[in-house]
Amino acid sequence: MNILQIIEAKKRGETLADEQIAFAVDGFTAGEIPEYQMAALLMAVWFNGMDPRETASLAGVMLASGAELDTASLPAPTADKHSTGGVGDKVSLLLAPLAAACGLCVPMLSGRGLGHTGGTLDKLQAIPGYRIHMENEEFLDIVGRAGCAIVGQSADIAPADGRIYSLRDVTGTVDCVPLITASIMSKKLAAGPRTIVIDLKTGSGAFMQDLNQARELARALVAVGESHGRHMAVLFSDMGQPLGRAIGHANETIEAFAALRPGGREQAPPDLVELTAELTAAMVLGAGLAPEQQAARAQVDEAWDGGGAWTALQRWVAAQDGRLDLDRDDFGLATAPLAAEVTAPADGWLAGMDCRQLGYALADMGGGRKQVEDPLDLACGMEFLPAVGDKLAKGDVVARVHCDRSDEAEAAARRVADTLVWSGQEVSARPLILERF
Amino acid sequence: MNILQIIEAKKRGETLADEQIAFAVDGFTAGEIPEYQMAALLMAVWFNGMDPRETASLAGVMLASGAELDTASLPAPTADKHSTGGVGDKVSLLLAPLAAACGLCVPMLSGRGLGHTGGTLDKLQAIPGYRIHMENEEFLDIVGRAGCAIVGQSADIAPADGRIYSLRDVTGTVDCVPLITASIMSKKLAAGPRTIVIDLKTGSGAFMQDLNQARELARALVAVGESHGRHMAVLFSDMGQPLGRAIGHANETIEAFAALRPGGREQAPPDLVELTAELTAAMVLGAGLAPEQQAARAQVDEAWDGGGAWTALQRWVAAQDGRLDLDRDDFGLATAPLAAEVTAPADGWLAGMDCRQLGYALADMGGGRKQVEDPLDLACGMEFLPAVGDKLAKGDVVARVHCDRSDEAEAAARRVADTLVWSGQEVSARPLILERF
Numbered sequence: 001m002n003i004l005q006i007i008e009a010k011k012r013g014e015t016l017a018d019e020q021i022a023f024a025v026d027g028f029t030a031g032e033i034p035e036y037q038m039a040a041l042l043m044a045v046w047f048n049g050m051d052p053r054e055t056a057s058l059a060g061v062m063l064a065s066g067a068e069l070d071t072a073s074l075p076a077p078t079a080d081k082h083s084t085g086g087v088g089d090k091v092s093l094l095l096a097p098l099a100a101a102c103g104l105c106v107p108m109l110s111g112r113g114l115g116h117t118g119g120t121l122d123k124l125q126a127i128p129g130y131r132i133h134m135e136n137e138e139f140l141d142i143v144g145r146a147g148c149a150i151v152g153q154s155a156d157i158a159p160a161d162g163r164i165y166s167l168r169d170v171t172g173t174v175d176c177v178p179l180i181t182a183s184i185m186s187k188k189l190a191a192g193p194r195t196i197v198i199d200l201k202t203g204s205g206a207f208m209q210d211l212n213q214a215r216e217l218a219r220a221l222v223a224v225g226e227s228h229g230r231h232m233a234v235l236f237s238d239m240g241q242p243l244g245r246a247i248g249h250a251n252e253t254i255e256a257f258a259a260l261r262p263g264g265r266e267q268a269p270p271d272l273v274e275l276t277a278e279l280t281a282a283m284v285l286g287a288g289l290a291p292e293q294q295a296a297r298a299q300v301d302e303a304w305d306g307g308g309a310w311t312a313l314q315r316w317v318a319a320q321d322g323r324l325d326l327d328r329d330d331f332g333l334a335t336a337p338l339a340a341e342v343t344a345p346a347d348g349w350l351a352g353m354d355c356r357q358l359g360y361a362l363a364d365m366g367g368g369r370k371q372v373e374d375p376l377d378l379a380c381g382m383e384f385l386p387a388v389g390d391k392l393a394k395g396d397v398v399a400r401v402h403c404d405r406s407d408e409a410e411a412a413a414r415r416v417a418d419t420l421v422w423s424g425q426e427v428s429a430r431p432l433i434l435e436r437f
Numbered sequence: 438m439n440i441l442q443i444i445e446a447k448k449r450g451e452t453l454a455d456e457q458i459a460f461a462v463d464g465f466t467a468g469e470i471p472e473y474q475m476a477a478l479l480m481a482v483w484f485n486g487m488d489p490r491e492t493a494s495l496a497g498v499m500l501a502s503g504a505e506l507d508t509a510s511l512p513a514p515t516a517d518k519h520s521t522g523g524v525g526d527k528v529s530l531l532l533a534p535l536a537a538a539c540g541l542c543v544p545m546l547s548g549r550g551l552g553h554t555g556g557t558l559d560k561l562q563a564i565p566g567y568r569i570h571m572e573n574e575e576f577l578d579i580v581g582r583a584g585c586a587i588v589g590q591s592a593d594i595a596p597a598d599g600r601i602y603s604l605r606d607v608t609g610t611v612d613c614v615p616l617i618t619a620s621i622m623s624k625k626l627a628a629g630p631r632t633i634v635i636d637l638k639t640g641s642g643a644f645m646q647d648l649n650q651a652r653e654l655a656r657a658l659v660a661v662g663e664s665h666g667r668h669m670a671v672l673f674s675d676m677g678q679p680l681g682r683a684i685g686h687a688n689e690t691i692e693a694f695a696a697l698r699p700g701g702r703e704q705a706p707p708d709l710v711e712l713t714a715e716l717t718a719a720m721v722l723g724a725g726l727a728p729e730q731q732a733a734r735a736q737v738d739e740a741w742d743g744g745g746a747w748t749a750l751q752r753w754v755a756a757q758d759g760r761l762d763l764d765r766d767d768f769g770l771a772t773a774p775l776a777a778e779v780t781a782p783a784d785g786w787l788a789g790m791d792c793r794q795l796g797y798a799l800a801d802m803g804g805g806r807k808q809v810e811d812p813l814d815l816a817c818g819m820e821f822l823p824a825v826g827d828k829l830a831k832g833d834v835v836a837r838v839h840c841d842r843s844d845e846a847e848a849a850a851r852r853v854a855d856t857l858v859w860s861g862q863e864v865s866a867r868p869l870i871l872e873r874f
Contacts, residue, residue: 004608007608008609034473035473036472036475036607037607039472039474039477040477040610043448043480043481043484047484170441171444171474171476172445172448172481
């Protein structure tokens with residue numbers, strides 16, 4: 001076997017054998033196959049794709065390149081959720097303790113944000129003291145005790161994916177369903193959950209704009225998960241507008257936690273509540289803790305309203321040494337002062353936006369990364385108040401921008417104002433959950 | 438401009454601007470663009486191709502990466518020939534002095550053999566004393582005095598092509614018409630000939646098996662040459678059987694030179710005579726030394742039969758310090774003894790062969806390279822006597838294998854015997870020149 005034959009085979013549109021995929025990935029990870037040959041192979045995959053068996057094989061080889069957590073000793077069924085990323089997506093921060101309160105164990109390995117989307121790990125770093133790095137043993141111990149834990153993916157998780165992703169990023173091979181699938185699944189599988197729920201986002205704020213492409217990705221993700229013996233579920237959700245009202249790190253964490261606080265659900269943005277509850281219910285159902293979706297959802301609602309999730313949240317954050325000031329609305333997290341506002345230019349209905357621009361507006365203020373090593377301003381952010389379909393009067397506040405530097409706040413506000421589309425006629429609200437798979 | 442945008446553009450099937458092509462090639466040659474990004478771009482080109490303007494632009498950028506010979510001071514019109522390579526192709530060794538005798542100047546830069554095909558440069562190295570490396574000034578001086586010279590391509594000719602070819606070789610991007618075209622033309626243009634004739638070979642002994650693909654390559658070669666102001670002509674010739682009878686370095690040189698010796702043409706293999714004369718006539722015609730093909734061919738025949746080519750040959754080889762013993766049939770070149778024979782297994786017609794296997798049989802004996810740095814046995818070789826369509830009786834000699842090592846000779850003979858296809862019914866001869874373009 002040699003790598004050139006493997007490149008040629010994929011170039012001609014052949015399917016690769018498991019051994020060929022392992023040869024290429026293991027050789028590359030070991031430094032025996034040079035980057036230029038892997039780059040050529042990745043581009044051939046971009047053009048000719050991979051079938052479900054190849055994709056599962058690739059995910060498996062990348063998984064096997066690193067550590068796999070042994071979740072067998074955990075005291076409850078394990079489940080996890082993955083989101084393909086969007087603007088204002090703070091679901092994991094609510095979902096993990098909700099699922100824990102429903103009787104699941106949630107061992108969540110999370111990543112940093114890049115481009116226009118925020119990373120769960122970055123949001124958690126806004127909590128004073130919160131430790132995002134620890135040994136696998138301590139991580140599993142916290143999951144066992146608190147029901148959930150969220151930490152950064154350590155270097156020993158799917159190192160092959162890390163190396164291949166870096167190469168994809170600079171060779172134009174990021175936007176490729178089988179490569180995306182294998183990358184997501186190799187990391188998700190490593191944490192050992194038996195049930196994996198995917199929040200597959202489409203729309204202007206998502207990486208995938210197109211529902212058909214999202215369906216293709218969903219099928220691939222499910223096929224890989226099932227071939228590794230996991231229970232899979234996919235919800236397709238809308239990312240044509242921000243999820244919830246808060247965008248930014250500290251203020252997204254605050255919005256998430258406030259929603260779980262006793263009585264918080266009623267004040268929380270309805271889209272955030274609904275999507276979180278449905279994704280958590282899919283985990284409960286997938287893990288076999290409820291016989292069907294409605295019963296699962298009732299369990300989630302009970303965990304939310306009965307205070308179980310709030311208790312689980314405190315137990316989890318404390319276990320990771322995070323300090324929350326429960327007497328304060330902002331939980332003691334540092335946020336930037338109000339520095340600019342966006343208002344409606346005339347009476348009318350909010351008809352839409354390029355949601356990605358809201359992510360870039362945050363990045364403009366230092367709240368996003370262009371490169372992995374960029375430092376982040378966790379305190380800046382914005383509240384985006386209306387939803388598409390809402391009627392506003394001229395001068396009504398659309399967004400409040402929080403930032404330490406007023407010129408940057410103004411620039412962000414202009415970017416937000418520029419992307420909004422207004423209509424003089426009534427506009428329908430956007431459906432939140434588009435399909436289930 | 439950045440390389441990732443260029444990769445993405447070609448990936449999406451866009452045509453690249455001249456500036457983008459220059460940015461990529463110059464950046465790569467300068468070491469500023471890493472191999473993995475060039476590999477991704479080359480694979481995207483493999484899938485999405487390049488149009489004639491892009492291909493001409495690529496050839497031009499690779500040409501401009503190195504030296505261009507100034508042939509303006511030469512005393513006669515310049516012309517050159519390029520063959521896409523085959524088994525037993527010693528045409529350049531006859532064609533250069535023939536063209537010189539017709540009044541052309543032939544500045545020929547030649548390469549080494551790789552795989553199943555021999556290189557003109559290697560064949561010339563079988564001549565004692567023949568110098569294949571010299572400064573460009575001396576090279577042009579010999580062309581001016583002798584009418585032709587054949588030397589190795591120096592490192593300052595199209596260095597970008599050298600670097601890109603090395604990368605193509607290990608990334609599965611060799612078999613790509615625009616890349617082949619730009620590679621051929623960047624080197625051919627560098628030697629400065631105003632007329633370029635292409636011998637485009639198809640069939641089992643050629644790199645291209647398919648006439649349609651060859652036509653595509655021909656169109657691309659002509660477009661690039663014409664866009665650089667050169668007169669172009671293409672002959673499509675058959676490589677389904679060896680050209681001439683000799684295969685191997687010393688014995689191909691001997692066969693070529695013997696054909697030019699007074700009275701040699703009648704004993705020479707008719708296919709070698711015909712293809713050489715037609716290619717040379719195309720050079721004469723292209724350079725404007727004859728009004729039409731038949732008159733050009735008459736000039737070539739006169740140069741051959743009148744001894745002009747034989748004189749030109751001696752002048753050329755002597756100018757490059759080659760020593761030919763004109764009293765000997767082998768010109769004093771070292772050849773290996775007869776070591777094995779292949780005979781016809783039964784009465785019948787020779788119906789065909791995988792001609793590439795004859796090249797590999799030579800390589801088995803040390804007369805071919807697997808890698809560029811492999812040393813060559815220039816003395817081994819074979820005579821392959823019949824042509825497809827010839828009737829042989831059982832036991833008639835098909836091939837004589839010459840080698841210092843009898844076991845290797847036997848292996849080569851077996852490989853030759855195994856690839857021959859025999860028929861009990863009459864078989865047509867293969868046409869030699871298939872098309873002109």
